[in-house]
Amino acid sequence: MSEIAVIGIGMGTENGLTVEAADFIRSSDLLIGAERMLRDVAGKGQETCAEYLPARVAAAIDAHPEATRISVLMSGDVGFFSGAKKLYAALGTRNNPEDSIRVMPGISSVVYFCSQLRIAWEDVKLTSMHGMNCNLIGEICRNGKVFSILGTKDQAAEICRKLITYDMNEVTVHIGENLGYPEEKILSGRPVDFADYESSALSVILVENPNVNPVVTSGVPDEDFLRDKVPMTKEEVRIVSIGKLRLTDRSVVYDIGAGSGSCSVEAALRAVNGKVYAIEKNPTAVRLLYSNKLKFRVDNMEIVEGLAPEALKDLPVPTHAFLGGTGGNMEEILRTLLDKNPRIRIVINAITLETVSQALEILKKLPFGEPDIACITVAKSKKAGPYHMMMGQNPVYVITAEGAEAEKSENELERALVHTGVDGEKFNEEN
Structure with missing residues (x-):
């Protein structure tokens, strides 16, 4: 023993x-x-x-x-x-x-490092980039203090260059190398001070952000986006569409026909530790996508220039997809999405009745569960002298569906509840 x-x-x-x-x-x-x-x-x-x-x-x-x-x-x-x-x-x-x-x-390294800096650590967001994927920019945007373990000599410089790219020059960066050893080194400064810095591979970083964005709900105002003349999903429809996707913090999302990127940005802000792929064929829209990515500091948003479904083939497996524009390839796109993930959750936005009819016909043909359809009609106020008038926008149909594999899981839950004598409807209402 x-x-x-x-x-x-x-x-x-x-x-x-x-x-x-x-x-x-x-x-x-x-x-x-x-x-x-x-x-x-x-x-x-x-x-x-x-x-x-x-x-x-x-x-x-x-x-x-x-x-x-x-x-x-x-x-x-x-x-x-x-x-x-x-x-x-x-x-x-x-x-x-x-x-x-x-x-x-x-x-732990965070306790030791913060003690050396004389900084309290109970409100620090803890992350690691040592052999792991981490949307550090997104975490810095949302938290006043973010700590991360590094794993290579150039990671500190890479992070600082990204902070500069996203115009986050006001943050304070602390770098700790070889903590606890005789060659220990602790440095503090602005991102520009470390843009070309080579640290030890045994390093940690702590970033303090005095301008945290506390907003956690969907609904970025339309006027905040750079859009030129590229079509954009309006704010209220966007709120419903993103809500219907039911994203998690780590979702992998395809925004197909991303346009100026309003839905891509909203999804990236929700799935902070996930990934959003904005697929767009229009060169003007692609330029806007890059501009909005920088403006909203969504480092977890990747822009894919091309036409779906071809542009999707080499991308990682998605958990969710938003179809804002399919370029006449809706069936091929949906087949590709199911091939990649039979349990994928999708949201389709349609303005014309013909598109609604086409979408329902395709969803019926392919192995999707029963779709949910919502018609969103929005009227916005417009000032007319001393008065305010309500101006109606075009109704938008929001169609939500999941791959049949996901529905199968729900059916298995129902069968399990019946087997154990639990009322399924009551269970769903309570949970």
Whole structure:
């Protein structure tokens, strides 16, 4: 029987260890971890094994049955963007049920870094760009303080160049390198100060934004968009259409026939950690898409110049799609979307009755569930001398549908509820 401890070693030096962790490490028969961690905390004569991948760590433990006390070293804190999560799973597959596994947290990089800056961290948005995708610009727009772990020498400069591109020069950037080590370096300044900076690969960044945009609902005013003479989905219709999509924070959205980008921008502001692909063939509209992307700082919006469905083929699998203009290719587009994701949720906007008829005919032919149709009629006030008159806009049909696979899941839920004796209609009303 072995006593195994998964230990967060903080910033990496012996001085940053908790007393409990330091005592356990000193009394261990075997230390397992990355080379730099072993170099900094291993005692003289202690047996070490330079492994950090979960499967290899588990194998190293099995290869040392004589060891009764084993320390598995993890950087920072085991609960903060740590490999400990996968390690627990790997250790759980070992055939040694008698082994005792303990977890000893360490000091996380955000706690240490903020303490050095004398900045409170309870309201910091925590992210990581170390081997992960993160819409850092979007998070900075929405939060006063954003922290991220970096993984390459050029990431800090890349972030600062993006901040400059999106005209976010008022933010304060703090960069921390080799935290806790003798070569520790902490720098603060504006994005322009670090546009060409090469940092250590062991770096973190904290960005303070004094001008946070707190708006979280849909409905950007029409006049805020740059539009030239390109058609645009109006504000009230846009609110309903985006609402019908039921986006999540991580949705992958196709806006087909994006025009000036009003729906693309709204979707990108909702799916901050997702991705929006604005597909448009009109060169004038494409230029407007780039302008509105910069204006609204939606770094998670990618512009695809081309005609659907051809332009969709090499894009990642979508979770949602908005069809504002199909160029006469509606059936081919819908088939492509279903091929990519049989459970996709779509919203189609139609102005003419012919388009409504065509859409319903295609949806009936393809494996979609029963569509939801809403007719949106909006009248807006217009000043006429001392009076205000209501001016009607063209009615717009908002058609929503999901791939039949999604409907199948709902039917399976109904069958499960019937099997357990639960009233399905009552369940849906309450949930």
